[in-house]
Amino acid sequence: MDIIAKLASENSVVIFSKSNCCMSHAIDMLIRGYGANPRIYELDQLAMGDQMEKDLMAMGCNPSVPAVFINKEFIGGSNEIISLNVRGKLKPLLIKANAIWV
Known part of the structure; x- marks a missing residue:
């Protein structure tokens, strides 16, 4: 779990996703719709993706x-x-995290 915490910080x-997951894509688009620029980690494209998923x-x-x-x-x-x-x-959560500004 240390790698998850490190990447999340x-x-x-930060969104952990899979390239073929439509809900992951929808959540990404929702957050980007507010103007945020999330960091996406596609678990199915990472060497340690299986362990990260667990x-x-x-x-x-x-x-x-x-x-x-x-x-x-x-x-x-x-x-x-x-x-x-x-x-x-x-x-408001995105604003508090300084991911977007008003």
Whole structure:
């Protein structure tokens, strides 16, 4: 899990994804729609992707992707991000993380 924490700390918004996952793409587009520029890690294209996927699942990601970290904190998967957006809480979270500006 150390690699997950290290990668999640390198950008204000980090998404662990798979290149063939439509929900990962949708979450990426949702966050980019606010003007943020998330760092995307495609697990199916990384040498340690299988281990990283197991680590994400051990953290409670089920399914394993998308897994979204904002300001180094694990926020959740697509359900959590969409829920935050519907409740009007995603944009303030991105602002607080300095991922976007008003």
